[in-house]
Amino acid sequence: MRIDVLTLFPKLFEEPFGYGIFKRAAENGLVRVNLVDIRDYAHDKHRTADDYPYGGGAGMVMKPEPLFEAVEAVAREAPGGRVILLTPQGRPFRQELAAELAGEDHLVFICGHYEGVDERVREHLATDEISIGDYVLTGGEIPAMVVMDAVLRLVPGVLGSDESPLEESHAGGLLEYPQYTRPPDYRGWKVPEVLLSGNHGEIAAWRREQELKRTLARRPDLLEKIELGPEHRKALDRLKKRGPDNEDSKDRE
Numbered sequence: 001m002r003i004d005v006l007t008l009f010p011k012l013f014e015e016p017f018g019y020g021i022f023k024r025a026a027e028n029g030l031v032r033v034n035l036v037d038i039r040d041y042a043h044d045k046h047r048t049a050d051d052y053p054y055g056g057g058a059g060m061v062m063k064p065e066p067l068f069e070a071v072e073a074v075a076r077e078a079p080g081g082r083v084i085l086l087t088p089q090g091r092p093f094r095q096e097l098a099a100e101l102a103g104e105d106h107l108v109f110i111c112g113h114y115e116g117v118d119e120r121v122r123e124h125l126a127t128d129e130i131s132i133g134d135y136v137l138t139g140g141e142i143p144a145m146v147v148m149d150a151v152l153r154l155v156p157g158v159l160g161s162d163e164s165p166l167e168e169s170h171a172g173g174l175l176e177y178p179q180y181t182r183p184p185d186y187r188g189w190k191v192p193e194v195l196l197s198g199n200h201g202e203i204a205a206w207r208r209e210q211e212l213k214r215t216l217a218r219r220p221d222l223l224e225k226i227e228l229g230p231e232h233r234k235a236l237d238r239l240k241k242r243g244p245d246n247e248d249s250k251d252r253e
């Protein structure tokens with residue numbers, strides 16, 4: 001997969017993608033991340049990328065010319081990629097969209113800044129608009145990194161065989177069960193007995209119950225979106241009969 005990132009701050013991407021699985025993926029030729037400085041496509045000696053909004057108002061707007069010309073330069077090297085604008089107005093980013101993008105050969109991310117980008121970029125340049133959530137940020141760089149992280153780890157070969165993407169939170173649509181490692185007693189807080197039992201059937205049942213309990217307490221919306229398997233169905237019925245348990249809902253509204 002090729003990824004082009006159009007940004008005013010290309011250096012921001014060097015550190016996070018220079019380590020671990022991303023570094024290995026690049027070395028193995030599974031992914032190429034090409035950082036494009038939007039200012040390289042500005043038209044003036046000051047490398048201006050923004051301007052005042054027509055109609056007045058606070059803040060600046062990103063000019064269309066550098067963005068169009070940067071995407072066109074990328075497309076001359078590698079045509080046909082999805083052109084993704086990160087914006088709070090975009091399609092909510094979830095695991096299913098990550099999986100969809102992981103099937104593409106080429107993604108181009110446009111990281112907007114200031115108060116926004118000229119509307120013609122949305123209308124005539126972007127093929128996709130993505131939001132990572134409802135909060136105000138300074139720019140699209142961190143959202144682009146979030147999307148890249150979620151997508152790249154789904155590209156075949158990027159994760160090692162013991163880091164299978166299937167087992168993890170959200171892949172199955174439920175929150176993860178609690179994890180423990182040594183020591184078995186830390187400051188008097190004990191690892192649940194069942195995990196030390198070596199009884200794999202009981203451990204699997206405990207984990208199923210824990211992930212359902214957590215999801216019910218913290219993210220009941222997730223339970224409505226998914227089709228539970230027969231084991232999870234039965235475990236959820238049992239849980240609901242037993243009634244609520246507040247342990248998992250602390251610190252939540």
Ligand code: J9Q
Nearest residue numbers: 086087088131132137139140
């Ligand atoms: C560019 N807040 O926010 C949520 N998803 C994307 C964004 C965003 C932002 C500001 C600029 C993207």
